[in-house]
Amino acid sequence: MPLLELERLTKYFGGLPAVNNLDLWVEEGEIVGLIGPNGAGKTTVFNLISGYLPPTRGRVIFKGEEITHLKMHQVAQKGLVRTFQHSTLFTELTVLQNMLIGLHLHARLGLLGDVFNTGTARSEKRRLEEKAQDLLESMELGRFRDQPANSLTHGYQRLLGVAIALAADPELILLDEPATGMNSEESKVMMNHIRSIREKGITVLLVEHSMKVVMGVCERIYVLSYGEKMAEGLPQKIQRNQKVIEAYLGAEYAAGG
Amino acid sequence: MSRNWQKKSTISLLIGLLLFLVPAFVKSSYILHVFVLIYLAIIYTVSLRLVLANGLLSFGHGAFAGIGAYASALLMMKVGLPFLLSMIIAATLSALVGGLIAFPSLRVRGAYFVIFSWAFGEVFVIMYKRLKGIFGGASGLYGIPGPSLFGMTFTSKLAYFYLALALMLITVAVCYRIETSRFGMIIKAIGNSEDLAESVGINLPRYKVLNFSLACFFAGIAGTFLAHYTHFLSPEMFGIGLSESIVVFMLVGGGGNILGAIIGATILTAIPEILAFTSFYRMIVYGAILILTIIFLPGGLVSLPQLVRKRGAPGQAPPSRVT
Numbered sequence: 001m002p003l004l005e006l007e008r009l010t011k012y013f014g015g016l017p018a019v020n021n022l023d024l025w026v027e028e029g030e031i032v033g034l035i036g037p038n039g040a041g042k043t044t045v046f047n048l049i050s051g052y053l054p055p056t057r058g059r060v061i062f063k064g065e066e067i068t069h070l071k072m073h074q075v076a077q078k079g080l081v082r083t084f085q086h087s088t089l090f091t092e093l094t095v096l097q098n099m100l101i102g103l104h105l106h107a108r109l110g111l112l113g114d115v116f117n118t119g120t121a122r123s124e125k126r127r128l129e130e131k132a133q134d135l136l137e138s139m140e141l142g143r144f145r146d147q148p149a150n151s152l153t154h155g156y157q158r159l160l161g162v163a164i165a166l167a168a169d170p171e172l173i174l175l176d177e178p179a180t181g182m183n184s185e186e187s188k189v190m191m192n193h194i195r196s197i198r199e200k201g202i203t204v205l206l207v208e209h210s211m212k213v214v215m216g217v218c219e220r221i222y223v224l225s226y227g228e229k230m231a232e233g234l235p236q237k238i239q240r241n242q243k244v245i246e247a248y249l250g251a252e253y254a255a256g257g
Numbered sequence: 258m259s260r261n262w263q264k265k266s267t268i269s270l271l272i273g274l275l276l277f278l279v280p281a282f283v284k285s286s287y288i289l290h291v292f293v294l295i296y297l298a299i300i301y302t303v304s305l306r307l308v309l310a311n312g313l314l315s316f317g318h319g320a321f322a323g324i325g326a327y328a329s330a331l332l333m334m335k336v337g338l339p340f341l342l343s344m345i346i347a348a349t350l351s352a353l354v355g356g357l358i359a360f361p362s363l364r365v366r367g368a369y370f371v372i373f374s375w376a377f378g379e380v381f382v383i384m385y386k387r388l389k390g391i392f393g394g395a396s397g398l399y400g401i402p403g404p405s406l407f408g409m410t411f412t413s414k415l416a417y418f419y420l421a422l423a424l425m426l427i428t429v430a431v432c433y434r435i436e437t438s439r440f441g442m443i444i445k446a447i448g449n450s451e452d453l454a455e456s457v458g459i460n461l462p463r464y465k466v467l468n469f470s471l472a473c474f475f476a477g478i479a480g481t482f483l484a485h486y487t488h489f490l491s492p493e494m495f496g497i498g499l500s501e502s503i504v505v506f507m508l509v510g511g512g513g514n515i516l517g518a519i520i521g522a523t524i525l526t527a528i529p530e531i532l533a534f535t536s537f538y539r540m541i542v543y544g545a546i547l548i549l550t551i552i553f554l555p556g557g558l559v560s561l562p563q564l565v566r567k568r569g570a571p572g573q574a575p576p577s578r579v580t
Contacts (some may be wrong), residue, residue: 035262050456076458084456089450095443102448105458107439111467114438115431125439168457 009058033218041227082174091150099132102167154187283307296425298522312448317374323495325477326484340404351477359469385492389470511557
């Protein structure tokens with residue numbers, strides 16, 4: 001049984017199909033890429049899976065259970081967490097506080113104990129802080145813990161975005177263009193992190209524009225075009241697929257990239 | 258606990274104690290009255306900050322004070338409940354109505370929420386006016402009994418002064434605790450990015466509604482006190498005039514900081530009282546002060562010392578003017 005399965009998933013925006021009859025599956029432990037030209041509907045797919053948008057038709061099945069009509073916070077509770085395309089962070093909070101919010105589903109705190117800071121609440125807050133600190137260290141963000149999140153450079157902001165999602169302790173993480181706007185050095189760092197995420201036993205589904213990143217980390221790739229699946233398979237196979245080259249890779253690869 | 262925290266709590270404790278000593282030096286019952294008004298303004302403003310922390314600006318906060326005021330007045334007059342009980346029930350009612358209103362309205366953001374909250378407040382004003390039998394209509398509700406606590410009935414200004422002071426200190430302490438709690442951090446996180454907060458499993462409606470209800474509870478407490486203090490309620494007391502004043506207190510003082518809310522409420526309540534503006538001129542002056550603050554002092558009065566320090570530093574360019 002695949003970890004995630006999409007069955008004929010469809011989303012119309014005012015009569016136009018953004019995603020059309022998409023069948024897709026992700027096995028536990030895989031790193032799968034979802035690519036396609038701009039406007040192909042990749043982010044819409046993420047929005048449908050994560051419960052940010054309701055689909056027009058079709059089903060989303062996670063761990064054998066239908067999650068099609070759950071809200072985003074309920075999907076997160078099931079163990080499926082996504083990141084966002086733009087650097088979406090809690091900008092007025094510190095880096096550590098961003099992580100503490102990421103740990104929301106693991107906090108065992110009552111409102112009264114929290115507000116009046118009782119002994120048990122204090123020790124729970126300490127436990128969460130240690131966990132947040134550990135996660136920051138593992139993403140090499142430890143030294144920024146007390147800085148406001150929006151003071152980080154772009155590359156570190158992207159990393160923090162991934163770290164927040166990881167704090168929720170997901171079984172499947174959806175990464176929406178994690179390496180966007182990164183130089184090649186930063187991209188390499190991000191690729192290493194993506195690999196180590198999988199080593200922790202977390203399955204990865206990834207939308208990404210940088211072909212270096214996609215071909216470098218993904219074991220299997222789906223190609224979307226105009227909301228429909230155009231091709232799927234191993235990276236080597238996708239790179240040689242004539243239709244894909246024409247529709248998407250063309251310019252970049254013909255130029256020797 | 259950190260040193261900074263110790264320093265802060267010592268200073269707050271000292272100020273609290275000093276306020277208890279005010280009546281020893283001030284004999285004028287008018288001045289004590291101004292103090293009472295300031296305390297109420299602080300309760301309104303500090304509680305509205307909870308809503309602002311969530312990224313929302315409410316122009317209906319006065320209406321929730323009104324719900325507390327009318328409910329408590331009627332509970333004492335018609336049902337005969339003791340003061341403390343009617344105060345708690347009335348404030349809880351404010352919180353419940355706040356929650357009910359919040360549930361659908363929190364789907365709208367920004368300017369839409371401002372308009373919604375304003376409209377909501379006006380609906381209550383109209384209701385008090387129309388339902389003469391219950392709320393006394395446009396001419397108001399008269400003969401509201403004063404509070405009595407532990408068998409003592411309030412007759413002197415002094416008793417009211419201490420009750421208002423106690424309510425204010427409790428509200429400030431609880432709101433400060435909320436702000437520094439994990440709950441407060443979640444509320445702020447939601448204000449920063451709802452999508453990201455929801456993506457890590459935060460149930461947005463639950464937190465937003467609870468937070469709005471808490472703010473309304475404290476507004477209700479202040480309204481309750483007002484009813485038993487003035488012994489008279491009229492619909493306009495809780496209209497847009499009050500709601501707007503609270504917003505102005507908060508933004509002029511500095512919405513980013515609880516101290517700013519206290520400073521704004523204190524100064525903007527004291528000055529018009531002392532200069533004896535009529536309420537018509539007061540709204541014009543408030544409007545002008547608000548615009549000037551937003552242009553020249555976006556961080557509010559509380560950011561003034563920092564700004565002065567910056568400007569005084571040598572070799573620094575003057576801050577660019579906002580155009």
